[in-house]
Amino acid sequence: NAGVTQTPKFQVLKTGQSMTLQCAQDMNHNSMYWYRQDPGMGLRLIYYSASEGTTDKGEVPNGYNVSRLNKREFSLRLESAAPSQTSVYFCASSEVFRGTEAFFGQGTRLTVV
Amino acid sequence: KNEVEQSPQNLTAQEGEFITINCSYSVGISALHWLQQHPGGGIVSLFMLSSGKKKHGRLIATINIQEKHSSLHITASHPRDSAVYICAVTYSGAGSYQLTFGKGTKLSVIP
Numbered sequence: 001n002a003g004v005t006q007t008p009k010f011q012v013l014k015t016g017q018s019m020t021l022q023c024a025q026d027m028n029h030n031s032m033y034w035y036r037q038d039p040g041m042g043l044r045l046i047y048y049s050a051s052e053g054t055t056d057k058g059e060v061p062n063g064y065n066v067s068r069l070n071k072r073e074f075s076l077r078l079e080s081a082a083p084s085q086t087s088v089y090f091c092a093s094s095e096v097f098r099g100t101e102a103f104f105g106q107g108t109r110l111t112v113v
Numbered sequence: 114k115n116e117v118e119q120s121p122q123n124l125t126a127q128e129g130e131f132i133t134i135n136c137s138y139s140v141g142i143s144a145l146h147w148l149q150q151h152p153g154g155g156i157v158s159l160f161m162l163s164s165g166k167k168k169h170g171r172l173i174a175t176i177n178i179q180e181k182h183s184s185l186h187i188t189a190s191h192p193r194d195s196a197v198y199i200c201a202v203t204y205s206g207a208g209s210y211q212l213t214f215g216k217g218t219k220l221s222v223i224p
Contacts, residue, residue: 101161
């Protein structure tokens with residue numbers, strides 16, 4: 001009964017390093033999302049995957065790539081981290097057209113120095 | 114740009130008070146969500162509604178589709194209700210896979 005599992009919870013990177021944030025859901029949802037949350041900005045969509053095999057850019061995609069590995073897993077990659085990518089990242093999943101609520105991971109607090 | 118506006122941004126209440134948080138949006142939606150985020154914590158869905166009213170314990174959410182407005186009410190507030198409450202909408206039509214979020218209302222309930 002895990003819901004959405006997101007790893008890691010905390011990460012510190014040096015400018016220019018790369019990393020991948022992992023997300024997995026066990027609710028058989030088609031749609032998965034990556035958001036970032038910054039003070040005073042609210043949650044902003046980075047990328048989403050409406051269904052397995054598809055990915056689309058959201059509001060703030062620059063500097064990120066995603067992979068929908070299978071129906072369960074949706075990863076977010078930072079190829080060359082920048083201080084502007086310091087943020088809290090949330091993965092979420094839902095089944096919008098069947099009217100389900102959105103379920104969120106616990107978040108990843110990323111600091112780029 | 115489709116926007117979600119919340120008010121107030123910050124709210125301090127005494128324990129036991131009745132609390133109302135408001136959310137307005139600009140165009141037609143298929144659903145509206147109320148979410149809760151405790152300090153340093155994850156985000157939890159409280160309600161998803163497309164019409165009328167829903168109640169869960171001391172929390173009540175209402176939506177008026179014609180006025181494009183929703184309210185979240187907390188009755189008999191308690192310090193454990195202290196959190197950020199976020200309104201989000203799923204817009205109808207193109208892009209309807211996405212949630213658009215308000216900036217949140219920070220609630221502090223004082224004993």
